[in-house]
Amino acid sequence: MADLQHRHIAITRPQGQAHRLTTLIEAAGGHAIPFPLIAIAPLADYRHFEQQLELLPQQDWIIFISSNAVQNAMPRIQARYTPVPAGLQFAAIGPVTAHELQQYGVTNILQPEQRFDSEALLALPEMQYVAGQGIWIARGVGGRELMADTLRERGAHVTFAECYRRINPQTDAGILSALWQNGHLDTVVVTSSEAMRHLLDMTNNGQDQWIQDVAICVNHARIAELPRAQGLRVLVAEAPGDDAMLQCLSKVSPI
Incomplete structure (x- = not known):
């Protein structure tokens, strides 16, 4: 078992997603x-999403980018279609998102088996030959365009269905700086590229002394790119999930 005695670790996940x-x-x-x-917030206006819902019966696939997408889209989908349109196939970015779909009665979900990101989902055989197919992507406002761009290059007709928004609930990182000064912060966990951008924005692009001194543990190599470019100490978990993150945290050693 990991030994984290005397360790002080900040978790930057949205409230409600850091319990385990x-x-x-x-x-x-x-x-x-x-x-x-990151804080997950509903859209101020769902009229555009409702318009996208009208296209669902003509789709071949619906891809969920995150568990937040499931939580914000599926209630509206099921309110509009019971059951969901026949022949519609479901895909999820990873097991957490797939598990969330299962809570809504969805089975037979396409998902990657090792890495859990857009690249891994796009590499699956089912996503290779999609010319002429309709693909509906449920996601938050903004985000990476790789999924849609690649599927369009392969000939698919892609529709974005944005069903929530992400905001930064913090105004500054003064709390973390104060904890570090008092010897009560040695590591920060960051599990999304957007959260990493917020962290860097609030620390003078990663140049504040406290963030130069602590370790940052992330769950994907892509998230490590920006902080490493600023000379920060970053460790990448060997696998997704909380157990792998715990092992990553156990490898942090004092400078």
């Missing part, structure tokens, strides 16, 4: 500090 990792950290003797850099 917090439990694991504290069971290993560490102290978890909630510092969400």
Whole structure:
């Protein structure tokens, strides 16, 4: 079991999505500090999403980019279509998102088996020959364009269905700086590229002394690129999921 005695670890996940990792950290003797850099908020206006819903019966695939997309789209889909349109195939970016879909009664979900990102989903055989197919992507406002761009290059007709928005609930990182100054912060967990951008924006592009001194643990090599470019100390978990993140945290050593 990981030993995190005397460790102080900030978790930047949205509120409500850090419970298990917090439990694991504290069971290993560490102290978890909630510092969400992403908050999930509903759209101010769902009229455009409702218009996109009208296209669903003509689609071949619906891809969910995150569990947040499932939580914000599926209730509206099921309110409009019961059952969902026949022949519609479901895909998820990874097992957490697939599990969320299962809570809505969806089975037979296409998902990657090792890496859990757009690249891994696009590499699956089912996503190779999609010319002429309609693909509906449920996601938050903005985000990466790789999925849609690649599918369009392969001849698919792609529709974005944006069903939530992400905001930064923090105004500054003063709390983390103060904790570090008092010897009560040594590591920050960041599990999304957007949260990493917020963290860098609030630390003078990663140049503030406190963030130069702590370690940052991430769950994907892509998230590590920006902080490493600023000379920050970044460790990448060997696999997705909280257990792998716990192992990553256990490898952090004092400077």
